[in-house]
Amino acid sequence: MLMETSIEMEKAALILKLLGDQTRLTMMKILDQHVCCVCEFVEIFQMSQPAISQHLRKLKDIGLVREERKGQWIFYSVNKRNEDYPFLKQVLDQLPNQDFKIIKLEKNGTRISCC
């Protein structure tokens, strides 16, 4: 059975361009399974906090992720209500699982430390 998705070419290209960056692609794969905050991504990608923030903003700007503030922390998750989520999901489902990155954080103690 063919899944019916009615994404437009322009929108599809926009989404794929955002996914065409290894950092953002990995973020999305992780976020599809886990809720994460900025500091965790800083740890995972060994990249500056502003760099992570900027990637997340791009993803948020086209509606792929959503944020929820809880105290000092802002938690990011995949926006499954987005009309293009089915399109996104089919891409993410083809990617290798990235849970090991979260597990590594947990072993570090870096995951619980802030979130």
Place this chain on the structure above:
Amino acid sequence: MLMETSIEMEKAALILKLLGDQTRLTMMKILDQHVCCVCEFVEIFQMSQPAISQHLRKLKDIGLVREERKGQWIFYSVNKRNEDYPFLKQVLDQLPNQDFKIIKLEKNGTRISCC
């Protein structure tokens, strides 16, 4: 049943980056169904011949398309033997059909004129 594709993150990001351009994405969608030559894409996208050639070269360089010379013309088609074709295909299958662009060429007489 989940389709097994074992693409690596780095490779996936590379492919998605190439697809994240409306011209190349549309090219790939068309090429998945039709064999085309450069001049047809020049007509379809109303873009210079070198621009089209350069897009096709990028797609060829990572193995997504292949070329076959027939006389003066070089015919491009999707490289279905590529190990990452299943990954690509799942993306393309979600996009709206672009056959109308080829049909328009046929009505123009621009398709048969060269190919």
Place this chain on the structure above:
DNA sequence: TAATAATATAACAATTTACTTATATATCCA
């Protein structure tokens, strides 16, 4: 209220991208 922590934003620099125009290459055919 002041210090700290998490995150966002601004400003900037290096790199990459996607065109352009000009030119080279390859094939066909008279």
Place this chain on the structure above:
DNA sequence: TGGATATATAAGTAAATTGTTATATTATTA
């Protein structure tokens, strides 16, 4: 062989991208 056609390549440029560092914002807590 020479002109025409289809395509590729080279060189240059403007805009976009992706990082950086510095600073602002927001919430927490002593």
